[in-house]
Amino acid sequence: MGEKDFTSPFSFLLLLFLFLSLFLHAKAFDEDVSGVGAGPLVKKEERRSLVATEYGEISATEIIDGMGALYHLQFLTLEPNSLFLPVLLHADMVFFVNTGSGRLSWVVDQDEMRRVNVRRGDIYRLQAGSIFYIQSSLAPERQKLRIYAIFANTEESPYEQSIGAYSSINNLVRGFDKKVLQAAFKVPEDLIEAITEGTKAPAIVHAGPTKEKTLWELEARFLKVFLSDTGGMVLSKKTRTFNILEADPDIENCYGRSTTVTRKNFDLLKDSNIGLFLVNLTKGSMMGPHWNPMATEMAIVLQGQGMVRAVCSSSANESECKNMRFMVMEGDVFTVPRFHPMAQMSFNNDSFVFMGFSTTRRRNHPQFLAGKRSVLQTLDKEVLAVSFNVTNTTIDQLLASQADSILLECDRKYVRKHTSFFYSTTLVYLVLVLIEL
Numbered sequence: 266m267g268e269k270d271f272t273s274p275f276s277f278l279l280l281l282f283l284f285l286s287l288f289l290h291a292k293a294f295d296e297d298v299s300g301v302g303a304g305p306l307v308k309k310e311e312r313r314s315l316v317a318t319e320y321g322e323i324s325a326t327e328i329i330d331g332m333g334a335l336y337h338l339q340f341l342t343l344e345p346n347s348l349f350l351p352v353l354l355h356a357d358m359v360f361f362v363n364t365g366s367g368r369l370s371w372v373v374d375q376d377e378m379r380r381v382n383v384r385r386g387d388i389y390r391l392q393a394g395s396i397f398y399i400q401s402s403l404a405p406e407r408q409k410l411r412i413y414a415i416f417a418n419t420e421e422s423p424y425e426q427s428i429g430a431y432s433s434i435n436n437l438v439r440g441f442d443k444k445v446l447q448a449a450f451k452v453p454e455d456l457i458e459a460i461t462e463g464t465k466a467p468a469i470v471h472a473g474p475t476k477e478k479t480l481w482e483l484e485a486r487f488l489k490v491f492l493s494d495t496g497g498m499v500l501s502k503k504t505r506t507f508n509i510l511e512a513d514p515d516i517e518n519c520y521g522r523s524t525t526v527t528r529k530n531f532d533l534l535k536d537s538n539i540g541l542f543l544v545n546l547t548k549g550s551m552m553g554p555h556w557n558p559m560a561t562e563m564a565i566v567l568q569g570q571g572m573v574r575a576v577c578s579s580s581a582n583e584s585e586c587k588n589m590r591f592m593v594m595e596g597d598v599f600t601v602p603r604f605h606p607m608a609q610m611s612f613n614n615d616s617f618v619f620m621g622f623s624t625t626r627r628r629n630h631p632q633f634l635a636g637k638r639s640v641l642q643t644l645d646k647e648v649l650a651v652s653f654n655v656t657n658t659t660i661d662q663l664l665a666s667q668a669d670s671i672l673l674e675c676d677r678k679y680v681r682k683h684t685s686f687f688y689s690t691t692l693v694y695l696v697l698v699l700i701e702l
């Protein structure tokens with residue numbers, strides 16, 4: 266399969282023509298991405314800082330998917346033995362624990378308090394309307410508890426940017442005047458005073474036996490009253506997390522492993538539109554070119570560095586297309602919007618690990634370009650041969666030479682300079698779009 270197959274004059278004409286048709290196809294997306302976090306890459310230092318105290322930090326960014334919905338991502342970092350104070354959740358939240366360990370406590374159905382210990386690799390979901398708080402453990406290794414969370418945005422559980430992802434219990438309670446509170450809670454005046462007069466605590470505090478602790482205890486007591494007339498709390502035991510690091514990978518070979526979690530293997534995601542994935546590419550490997558017809562993938566780099574190539578599909582502007590090849594490192598967020606073919610590669614010197622959230626409103630099957638699972642395998646070979654203006658044999662060779670679709674060896678020559686990869690990916694993709702039209 267020579268390169269000339271992809272660069273013959275006919276192909277270029279086809280490419281141009283197809284770019285035009287795609288332009289129309291992708292216009293809706295174009296209009297939507299003019300706002301926040303629209304690009305495929307958000308560097309770690311570009312995140313917005315929401316909280317920064319000596320006990321922890323919270324930063325955030327927004328991502329817009331290919332279907333006009335906005336997703337809010339938050340990155341919580343708690344120092345060992347710190348406490349993220351109770352908040353009322355405004356939207357469904359799905360999170361992943363990147364490092365450290367701790368305990369998540371939350372309230373469901375008014376009077377039931379649940380707790381679950383979380384550690385590295387765990388994922389969990391809390392529903393909109395839950396009140397929760399998180400305490401990081403004082404483990405001997407003193408690792409920070411790092412949590413990456415996404416807030417769902419669906420019709421049933423919309424994310425409203427104006428009201429944010431959650432509000433602190435503290436603020437909710439203090440918003441009322443003392444008489445109302447006293448009448449509502451039927452507690453002594455001094456308790457109300459203590460709650461409302463105390464200095465306002467930051468979102469993250471030290472969990473040790475200090476002044477804040479007293480404040481925290483008061484708040485917990487208050488929360489208890491606030492949640493139930495009887496003041497009783499049931500501690501439930503039947504909660505468990507799902508550890509993605511210990512889950513069976515979907516694909517595993519010498520080039521890495523890829524694990525996905527959806528409502529099928531984790532009950533808690535049942536009526537959620539969010540799935541998770543974890544990809545660990547060993548040195549010099551590649552996640553094969555693919556795209557999602559129905560979902561947007563938002564990935565966060567956990568370890569190492571990598572190169573991401575995204576096919577510039579919404580405009581024929583060469584100078585912008587060049588931007589679609591970028592290096593990512595720990596803490597960066599990169600997005601694969603719907604219909605945008607992308608491949609991720611690790612360098613020769615280190616493995617490249619990223620996890621992410623995928624959002625979909627319908628069933629999504631990622632489409633891979635190469636190998637046995639290639640979408641091209643299902644198309645008529647003759648039609649393909651004509652599309653590329655090559656012989657049947659060339660198409661046969663193209664599809665037969667690679668057995669794997671997903672995790673591949675990364676050819677260094679390709680990574681460094683080749684554009685034919687782009688052309689071939691774009692072309693095939695465009696042919697498919699055309700067929701779909």
Ligand SMILES: *[C@@H]1O[C@H](CO)[C@@H](O)[C@H](O)[C@H]1NC(C)=O
Binds near residue numbers: 273275654
């Ligand atoms: C296909 O390619 C051959 C040369 O490789 C060229 O002669 C022929 O004109 C091309 N066909 C079309 C339809 O462009």
Ligand SMILES: *[C@@H]1O[C@H](CO)[C@@H](O)[C@H](O)[C@H]1NC(C)=O
Binds near residue numbers: 546
């Ligand atoms: C990724 O794989 C490498 C090599 O197999 C391993 O050393 C590393 O711990 C893995 N990282 C994660 C986050 O699973």
Ligand SMILES: *[C@@H]1O[C@H](CO)[C@@H](O)[C@H](O)[C@H]1NC(C)=O
Binds near residue numbers: 582583584585
């Ligand atoms: C292409 O990009 C260049 C540089 O970013 C810009 O000056 C030019 O107007 C763009 N052309 C189109 C058609 O968008």
Ligand SMILES: *[C@@H]1O[C@H](CO)[C@@H](O)[C@H](O)[C@H]1NC(C)=O
Binds near residue numbers: 613615
């Ligand atoms: C690995 O190689 C890349 C690209 O050459 C370089 O940017 C990066 O710093 C290297 N990483 C390590 C750990 O040496």
Ligand SMILES: *[C@@H]1O[C@H](CO)[C@@H](O)[C@H](O)[C@H]1NC(C)=O
Binds near residue numbers: 658
């Ligand atoms: C391609 O295959 C079809 C059907 O098998 C055959 O009719 C056609 O002649 C073949 N074309 C070439 C160029 O081999």
